[in-house]
Amino acid sequence: MTIATANRALAGVHVLVVEDDGPIGEQLVRGLSRAGCRVDLVGSAAAALSHLDAELILLDLGLPDGDGIELCERLRTVTSAPILVVTARDTEQERVTALDAGADDYLAKPFGFAELLARMRAALRRVRADDARAVVRHGPLTVDLGAQRVAVDGTEVSLTAKEFDILTCLAAEPGRLVTREEIFDRAWDAHWYGPTKVLDVHIAALRRKLGDASLIETVYGRGFRLRQL
Numbered sequence: 001m002t003i004a005t006a007n008r009a010l011a012g013v014h015v016l017v018v019e020d021d022g023p024i025g026e027q028l029v030r031g032l033s034r035a036g037c038r039v040d041l042v043g044s045a046a047a048a049l050s051h052l053d054a055e056l057i058l059l060d061l062g063l064p065d066g067d068g069i070e071l072c073e074r075l076r077t078v079t080s081a082p083i084l085v086v087t088a089r090d091t092e093q094e095r096v097t098a099l100d101a102g103a104d105d106y107l108a109k110p111f112g113f114a115e116l117l118a119r120m121r122a123a124l125r126r127v128r129a130d131d132a133r134a135v136v137r138h139g140p141l142t143v144d145l146g147a148q149r150v151a152v153d154g155t156e157v158s159l160t161a162k163e164f165d166i167l168t169c170l171a172a173e174p175g176r177l178v179t180r181e182e183i184f185d186r187a188w189d190a191h192w193y194g195p196t197k198v199l200d201v202h203i204a205a206l207r208r209k210l211g212d213a214s215l216i217e218t219v220y221g222r223g224f225r226l227r228q229l
């Protein structure tokens with residue numbers, strides 16, 4: 001596997017870096033951005049808890065406003081994003097404590113950037129494998145992400161791959177507005193430079209196939225959401 005192929009797994013992934021050491025934080029942001037990640041950098045536990053939409057968290061344990069282990073435990077209760085603890089404290093007991101606090105992996109400073117990226121990819125692979133086994137049920141709708149099957153009231157509905165990907169974006173969190181940009185990011189491999197009307201065409205087809213047009217609500221000019229039931 002080439003590095004370019006390997007890093008495709010990280011492209012567009014939203015990473016939260018919790019690191020109070022300025023230069024180290026900046027270096028991580030630069031490296032991760034180069035690997036294609038979207039990166040938020042915060043320097044305190046309090047700030048970390050207000051950035052919960054990240055898909056992966058790199059957590060330094062020595063923070064100015066609290067113990068990183070406690071923060072790790074709190075993060076674990078509010079997000080399912082993988083947490084990679086990155087720290088200078090490197091004893092077996094420290095690693096055990098971090099893993100028991102809900103960290104997915106542990107990396108001792110100083111570490112090589114290639115290893116960090118590899119561990120991030122591994123953590124994301126595990127999450128995605130879990131996701132692939134997931135089945136989302138919402139009212140009459142069943143979306144089986146692993147088998148890539150959709151049923152309405154128990155009757156299978158045949159969707160195109162694109163329709164399935166779009167529905168998956170919406171079904172991840174019924175009731176939440178999913179912006180058009182988000183859908184393009186996730187359901188189209190690369191950035192889409194064509195007419196965005198193509199999305200409306202797919203949504204119209206999806207509504208028709210699902211049989212209940214009101215199941216997918218339009219938030220005009222912004223995006224779509226699955227109707228809260």
Ligand code: CA
Pocket residue numbers: 019020021060061062063
């Ligand atoms: Ca620190």
